[in-house]
Amino acid sequence: MKNTKINRYVVSVDVVVFGYRDRQLYIPLFLRNDRVPNEPSSECWSLTGAPIQPQESPEEACMRKLEEDIGLSIRYLEQLHTFADPNRDLRQRTFSIAYYALMEFKLKTLIGEENAKSAEWFPLNKLPKGPWAFDHRRILEMAVTRLKGKLLYEPVGFHLLPHEFSLADLLCLYETILGRNFDRRNFYKKVKASGLIQFIREVPSRRGYPTQIFKFD
Amino acid sequence: MKNTKINRYVVSVDVVVFGYRDRQLYIPLFLRNDRVPNEPSSECWSLTGAPIQPQESPEEACMRKLEEDIGLSIRYLEQLHTFADPNRDLRQRTFSIAYYALMEFKLKTLIGEENAKSAEWFPLNKLPKGPWAFDHRRILEMAVTRLKGKLLYEPVGFHLLPHEFSLADLLCLYETILGRNFDRRNFYKKVKASGLIQFIREVPSRRGYPTQIFKFD
DNA sequence: CCAAAAGTGTTTTTCATACACCCATGT
DNA sequence: ACATGGGTGTATGAAAAACACTTTTGG
Numbered sequence: 340m341k342n343t344k345i346n347r348y349v350v351s352v353d354v355v356v357f358g359y360r361d362r363q364l365y366i367p368l369f370l371r372n373d374r375v376p377n378e379p380s381s382e383c384w385s386l387t388g389a390p391i392q393p394q395e396s397p398e399e400a401c402m403r404k405l406e407e408d409i410g411l412s413i414r415y416l417e418q419l420h421t422f423a424d425p426n427r428d429l430r431q432r433t434f435s436i437a438y439y440a441l442m443e444f445k446l447k448t449l450i451g452e453e454n455a456k457s458a459e460w461f462p463l464n465k466l467p468k469g470p471w472a473f474d475h476r477r478i479l480e481m482a483v484t485r486l487k488g489k490l491l492y493e494p495v496g497f498h499l500l501p502h503e504f505s506l507a508d509l510l511c512l513y514e515t516i517l518g519r520n521f522d523r524r525n526f527y528k529k530v531k532a533s534g535l536i537q538f539i540r541e542v543p544s545r546r547g548y549p550t551q552i553f554k555f556d
Numbered sequence: 557m558k559n560t561k562i563n564r565y566v567v568s569v570d571v572v573v574f575g576y577r578d579r580q581l582y583i584p585l586f587l588r589n590d591r592v593p594n595e596p597s598s599e600c601w602s603l604t605g606a607p608i609q610p611q612e613s614p615e616e617a618c619m620r621k622l623e624e625d626i627g628l629s630i631r632y633l634e635q636l637h638t639f640a641d642p643n644r645d646l647r648q649r650t651f652s653i654a655y656y657a658l659m660e661f662k663l664k665t666l667i668g669e670e671n672a673k674s675a676e677w678f679p680l681n682k683l684p685k686g687p688w689a690f691d692h693r694r695i696l697e698m699a700v701t702r703l704k705g706k707l708l709y710e711p712v713g714f715h716l717l718p719h720e721f722s723l724a725d726l727l728c729l730y731e732t733i734l735g736r737n738f739d740r741r742n743f744y745k746k747v748k749a750s751g752l753i754q755f756i757r758e759v760p761s762r763r764g765y766p767t768q769i770f771k772f773d
Numbered sequence: 774c775c776a777a778a779a780g781t782g783t784t785t786t787t788c789a790t791a792c793a794c795c796c797a798t799g800t
Numbered sequence: 801a802c803a804t805g806g807g808t809g810t811a812t813g814a815a816a817a818a819c820a821c822t823t824t825t826g827g
Contacts, residue, residue: 506806544806544807
């Protein structure tokens with residue numbers, strides 16, 4: 340009855356990277372061709388990810404791959420969930436330790452994998468139509484859900500903005516991600532009361548009063 | 557530069573099982589002797605866990621091992637975190653997908669692993685002194701933290717109680733786990749208003765008014 | 774007869790929400 | 801002069817927290 344054989348499997352990390360710009364959440368996707376055999380071998384969209392090397396932690400694996408694919412500047416990285424369905428990759432059993440990362444969006448940063456035909460930032464509401472690699476679509480969905488939940492009770496939104504930002508920027512970010520509007524005054528009040536931001540200076544605004552610039556403390 | 561070799565590793569599940577009884581949270585621990593070579597080979601305490609078999613999901617692996625070790629009757633199982641430090645097991649790189657489980661405490665249920673010298677329910681505040689296997693102590697701590705957090709905004713406490721319980725039982729469970737007292741009236745009010753419980757019947761109490769018995773709906 | 778287990782409502786406080794006007798400037 | 805970006809305080813309502821007394825019976 341007792342099975343003494345200990346099996347070994349591939350273990351990868353996959354990272355959902357979030358960037359924010361112009362009232363849109365963006366994620367980078369890569370067009371790859373690693374679908375399973377015996378299926379129509381069309382190209383499919385995938386997250387950035389890589390098998391874990393023998394001496395690296397999964398976080399290190401994420402950072403390594405993000406440097407390769409995106410050019411780094413990640414500001415936040417958190418483990419999301421481990422996806423482990425026995426059939427998620429039909430070629431060989433593969434475990435995916437999924438992470439999500441927050442970064443300041445910079446268009447220039449996308450490098451692209453060596454084996455990717457295309458690498459692109461997609462706004463969340465205009466994801467590509469084509470097929471997805473493995474369960475990457477589900478991973479993305481869970482990451483979005485987690486990000487929304489996290490935003491409401493932990494101050495992670497800052498990591499998607501430049502180091503210096505206005506309260507209007509921050510408000511807009513929250514409204515975009517959570518898909519609903521907040522009262523400006525209540526929002527400013529709460530953020531200021533949180534003690535998490537520090538006033539830096541005023542800059543002339545396009546209209547009216549000067550804009551107050553803060554940084555995350 | 558590009559490393560085409562894909563390494564394979566052991567992937568296990570480890571489960572922190574919670575039971576509740578007499579104003580105490582309990583977890584089962586197993587005394588095992590699988591410490592790494594070249595270290596003093598004293599026995600150490602470990603969670604219940606097992607390598608994942610080729611065709612089973614991690615949840616199935618949990619259930620299989622829980623049946624073997626504890627005699628089942630798990631009522632709730634949730635993925636906690638994947639522990640993946642390259643040196644967490646010095647014999648071979650091993651990934652642990654950790655889960656936590658809630659069950660109704662039954663003293664008789666502990667069976668014990670084949671290779672375990674001892675298997676015991678420990679109250680959380682009287683954990684054994686001896687060394688712990690791998691990072692199982694940290695896993696336990698994270699599970700406790702998660703359970704406390706979860707309890708506050710999702711109705712998981714029921715899964716630690718018998719199917720029929722009084723509000724006093726439930727209150728006491730919350731006070732025990734969260735380590736603080738709640739106002740009885742406010743607590744009853746909120747639980748009743750939640751619509752999650754259903755009144756079954758009254759039973760004579762030891763003193764005073766009869767006790768109202770509910771079940772989780 | 775009193776300590777213990779169990780039941781039940783009201784008031785207060787706190788927090789979230791809703792809401793309206795002023796200022797400066799580019800067009 | 802008006803539309804736009806930007807700034808500010810108060811009033812209301814809902815939810816959480818605080819709080820006290822009654823019933824019954826075993827010892």
